[in-house]
Amino acid sequence: MPKTVETVIKGGTVIDASGTRVADVVIRGGEILEVGHGLEAKNVIDASGCVVAPGLVDLHTHLRQPGREEAETIETGARAAALGGYTAVIAMPNTEPTMDSAAVIREVLDHAITVACEVVPSGAITLGRRGEQLAPMAEMAELGVRIFTDDGSGVQDGGLMRRALEYAKGIGVMLAQHCEDNSLAAGGAMHEGAWSAKLGVPGQPCSAETAMVLRDIELSRLTGAPIHFLHLSTAESLAAVAQARAAGLQVTAEVAPHHFTLTDACCCDYDATFKVNPPLRTEADVEAVKAALIAGTVDAIATDHAPHAPELKEMPFDQAPPGMLGLETALGLALTELELPIERVLAYLSWQPAKIARISDRHGGLIAKGGAANLCVIDPNAEWTVDARALASRSRNTPFDGRKLRGKVRHTINRGDQVVIDGVAQQ
C-alpha cells in the first residue's frame, strides 16, 4: 500500500511514554494523522490483541558495511532490524575502513537511503579506532552523528579519553565507551572463572570491564561531559553506574539481551557462537543485569548485533571473532525472560534509547497527531521458536537457535511504509 494512502491501525493497545490505552491510529505519508476511537481509513491493519508502540531503537548494531559485506550489509541488517520491530539503529563505526571521517559516514548514509529502517551512523572517537589520535568529530557531527565510540575496543589511554570527552562536550556530542582494559583482559576469549579454568581457554576477568567503567565515571565527573556505557556485563560495573547516577553524574548505560539470558557455561562445547565481547558471565552477573533493569539503573537494552560469516565462527574458540546476532530476537527475549511489564520493556527498547541517540524527534515519540509514523505492532502472546536459518540477517550466528520465545513483531512501519506485514519483510 503506498504511503500516501491513509491507513488505520485498528483495535490495538497503544503504548508509549505517556501510558497505555486502547485506540485506533491513522497514518499517512510518514505522519500520524489521528489517534482515537472508531477511526476508519481505506487501508486497515488489524491490531486486535496486539500492542501498537513507537518503533524500537537499537543503540548498538554492527552492519559490517563497508568492508565485511559477506557477513551483513546495511540492507540486510536493516531488514533484520525491521523484522525485530526496529525503526532506527545506531550503526557502530568498526567497519573497514573505520567510520572516522565525513567521507565514510556519507558512504554509510548513501547506502541507507532506501533500506527498511533508519540507519544512524556513529563515529569513531579515534582515527582507525587505534586509540592514538582524535578523529574529526566535528565534521562527522555536521552530518548528524551524535554518538562517538571506538566500540570493539575501549579507549585505553586515560589522558586521551579525558581530552576526547572535553572535545565532545564542546561540540555537543556524546561518547560511548566499550569498557575493556586490554592489559587486564590480556586477550582472554571468555569470562575468567570456573569455566575458563576447566576449558583451558584464556579468560578475561570482570575487572577488565569494571576498571574502565570506574575510570570513565571519574573522567565524566572531571570534565562534566556525559558518557554512555555500552553492553555492561558485570555486577560491579552495574553497581558503579547506579552509584554514579545517584550522585547526579551524566552517565547512561545499556545492557544486551545475551547478558540477561546466557552464562559462560554456554561455552562448554567450544562453540564460538557463544563467544562475545564482553563475554558471557556468571549466573550472578545475569541476575545483576536483570536486577538493574528492574531497578531502572540502566537506560536501554541494546542488541550488540554482530554478524560473522559461518567459517569464522568455526575457527578455534580462542581465534574466532566475538559477537552474536541480536536484532530479530531482542524483543522476544526481553518479553520472555524479564519480569517486567511490557510498558517498561518498550521504554528500554524504544523511547529511552531514542533519547540517548537524540533522535526523539522521529523515534520513540508519543503516538499522537503530528508524530512520526515510525511504529511497530507487537503480538505479546505469540509463541515462536528461533530458527537461525530463517533469519533475515546475512549471517547465522545466533546463540538462541531453537529457543522458544513469547512475543513477536507482526508489523513494522518505517516513515509510513509498511516494511513488515504479518511478520514478513516487504522489501
Add this chain to the structure above:
Amino acid sequence: MNHLLTIDELGADGIDDVMRTTDTFAEVNRRPIPKVQALRGKTVVSCFFEDSTRTRLSFETAARRLGADVMTFSAASSSLKKGESLRDTVETLEAIGADAFVVRHRSAGVPTQIASWSRAKVVNAGDGQHEHPTQALLDCYTLRTHLGDLHGKQIVVVGDIKHSRVARSNIAAFTALGAKVKLVAPATLLPASVGEWPVEVTHNLDGALDDADVVYLLRIQQERTDQALLPSLREYSAGFGLDAKRAARLKPGALIMHPGPMNRGVEIAADVADAPNAVITEQVANGVAVRMAVLFLMLGSGDLNA
C-alpha cells in the same frame, strides 16, 4: 570408546578399561615382533597442527603396531597454509578415508570441534591449555605399575598448573582413581577458581614433600617471566624446583615424574631427573602401549588378531 576428548568423560571405569587393555599391549610390545593386526584396514590420521615430536611418534608407532594405516597431516606444509578452513580440512581427510583423527592443536577445544563435525573417532593428543588425556593415562599406568591401587595415595603436582593441559588431565585422572592431589605453585600459575577443584592448594613445596607418594613436576616456560607471572626462572627454581636436597626428604619409594620435555636445572635438578626413583623414561615407554589400548578400544572389534 567413542572419542577420547577429556578424562572426565572417560571416568574411573573407562580409565580401568584402558589400564587393563594396556597390560595386553605391554605384553605385545615385549615380543620380538611387537605387532598385531587388530586394526588392519583402519586408517588413523595424525593431525598435529602444533609441533610435537614425542607425542606424534608415540601415536604413530602405536597405530602401526596395531596394523593400522597411518596418514600424517603436517600443518606446516598443508592446505591450512593456503587458507583452507579447519572444517574443510577435516572433511577432506574424512573423505580420503580417515577412521580416527589424533589431534594436537595450540587452541583449546579443537578436538571437540572436530568431533562435532566428523563421523570419525577423535583422540585428543593435547589441545591448548585444556587436556592431554593420553598423557594422564600413561601416567596412571606408570603409577599403578609401581604403587598398585592409587586410592588414598598423596600426589603432589608442582608448577604451572594454570597453563598446563597435562595438569588438567592428570588432576582429573588422579582424583577419579581416588588419589589425594595437592597442587604446589606460585599464585600466578594457578587457574581462576582453583578453590572449587577437588584438590588441596599450597604455595610451599617444602611443606608438601614429607607425605608425598608421588611428586609430579610440570614444565615451566621462559615466557612466563615475560608475562610478569614470575620474576625469574631462578626465583621459581629456588622456591619450586626439585633439587637433590628436597628430593632427599621424600619418603622411600616415593616416585618422581615429569611429562617432558624437562628443563634440567629449573623445575628439576639434573641429578634428580636421573635418580632411581625418577620414572620419567618409563612414562615415555608406557606411552606406546597406552595409545595402542586407546586406539584399539576405539576402532577395534574386540579381537586382538581380527
